[in-house]
Structures are given as structure tokens and as C-alpha cells.
Amino acid sequence: MILDDPLQAGDDEHRPTFIAYVLGKLIEDDVQVIVLTHDGRTSKQIHHLHERLPVVGFALSLDKPFEGTTVTRTTNTAEALLQRAKVYLDSDDAQLRGSAATKLREAAERIAKEIIVKSRNATGESCSLAEYDGVTLGLLIRQITPYLTQADHPGKWTVIGDWLNPGTRDDTPPPKNELKMAFGYLREFVKVYLRGSPVSVAT
Structure with a gap:
């Protein structure tokens, strides 16, 4: 299942419910979930709450359209933080x-x-x-x-x-x-x- 930008940046009220209960239920039902988000806090909290799982994160950017999309693994590296x-x-x-x-x-x-x-x-x-x-x-x-x-x-x-x-x-x-x-x-x-x-x- 792909969830495209399920939360707006700054939506602090709904973020915990989505991460804990919505994602939690999907994971419990053995659903593979891909979350696309612009919100760094959402990404960070998903990784933290579900760290027991093989959660992998990537950042996609299009700085130079003629070169195509750049994909960076979102470990705590300099480029990922940027x-x-x-x-x-x-x-x-x-x-x-x-x-x-x-x-x-x-x-x-x-x-x-x-x-x-x-x-x-x-x-x-x-x-x-x-x-x-x-x-x-x-x-x-x-x-x-x-x-x-x-x-x-x-x-x-x-x-x-x-x-x-x-x-x-x-x-x-x-x-x-x-x-x-x-x-x-x-x-x-x-x-x-x-x-x-x-x-x-x-x-």
C-alpha cells in the first residue's frame, strides 16, 4: 500500500495517531506500506516507533530536472539532513x-x-x-x-x-x-x- 503525503507538515495533532494506530494496524495485518511524505518529523517518528522492523527511508529530490531524480538514503548523513x-x-x-x-x-x-x-x-x-x-x-x-x-x-x-x-x-x-x-x-x-x-x- 502506498500512502502519498498522508499528513501535512505541522499536523502535530494527527501525527501520533497515524503513526501508532494507522500504520500499526497495517503492519499488524502484514501489509507492506510505502509512505511518501514531505514532513521530516513524520519520517523520523515512523523510524523511531517502528524501529524493530526493517524500516528503510529515502529522500527524493529533483535539483536538476535534466539529470533526473536524486535518491539519498535517509540515514543520519549530511546530505540526508540537507x-x-x-x-x-x-x-x-x-x-x-x-x-x-x-x-x-x-x-x-x-x-x-x-x-x-x-x-x-x-x-x-x-x-x-x-x-x-x-x-x-x-x-x-x-x-x-x-x-x-x-x-x-x-x-x-x-x-x-x-x-x-x-x-x-x-x-x-x-x-x-x-x-x-x-x-x-x-x-x-x-x-x-x-x-x-x-x-x-x-x-
Whole structure:
């Protein structure tokens, strides 16, 4: 059974019932279910509640139509976190922009950690992502600077921190143009430092 966008983003009232009872009943009846959703919270909670099952998640994006759809496995990777943020970037709703800022911050932290770990491993150090559990974006930006290879990248990281911090507080979330630019910079970092030469890191 395919359920196409069964919940709207921000539908907190109906999400628990759908995930626990609707999906639960279908699973109990041995129905294979495919859920298509734009809502990152729905996806995350499905994985958490039904983790005993072989639940597999993917993110689909169409950044360049002439290249076709890109499919990314939604483990807790940098690219997967970026895809979760992308849905909310163009929203006029302040609450959804706040969600976008939070998701972009999570992605930025993951990207910074992966770059640092990859760079340290390349110099012969033995390290893993676990060493950076709980380290927040501000400190990561300071730690990543020695490993950046392009002159404008330290400044881009600093301004990303400036843009995304308001999204985690109770004041006005960042405007759309700042969110989009932060997203673009983070995708650039993934392409330059992470994509094409993956490093094995412990999560």
C-alpha cells in the first residue's frame, strides 16, 4: 500500500495517531506500506516507533530536472539532513522557517563533523564522529577552519552560524534568502570536502 503525503507538515495533532494506530494496524495485518511524505518529523517518528522492523527511508529530490531524480538514503548523513531542510526553505510561514533553520543547523553540524573527522583521519589520526557528540555549531566552526582549503570558506561558515542562530531562539526566524544561501553554502561544502571520496566514520 502506498500512502502519498498522508499528513501535512505541522499536523502535530494527527501525527501520533497515524503513526501508532494507522500504520500499526497495517503492519499488524502484514501489509507492506510505502509512505511518501514531505514532513521530516513524520519520517523520523515512523523510524523511531517502528524501529524493530526493517524500516528503510529515502529522500527524493529533483535539483536538476535534466539529470533526473536524486535518491539519498535517509540515514543520519549530511546530505540526508540537507534534504530534510530543503522542503521548508521557501515558506512564508515563520514557524516553518524556524524549522528550516533548525534542520539546517543540524546539517551544518553534521557536515562540519564529517569534514573534521575526514581531515584528521587523512593525516593519520584515528578519530570518529562519536568524539564530537554534543559539540555545537559555534565550536565546530572554530575547529573546522584549519581544514578548509578555499579562501572564502571560513567566512561562509561564520556567516552560516550568524544566520542559523536566530532560528533556534524565540525571535523572528531567518528570512528565506538567508536560509537558501546557507543551504547553498552547505551543499558546496559537501561537494568540495565530502562527496566523491567518502571516508568511513563511526556514527
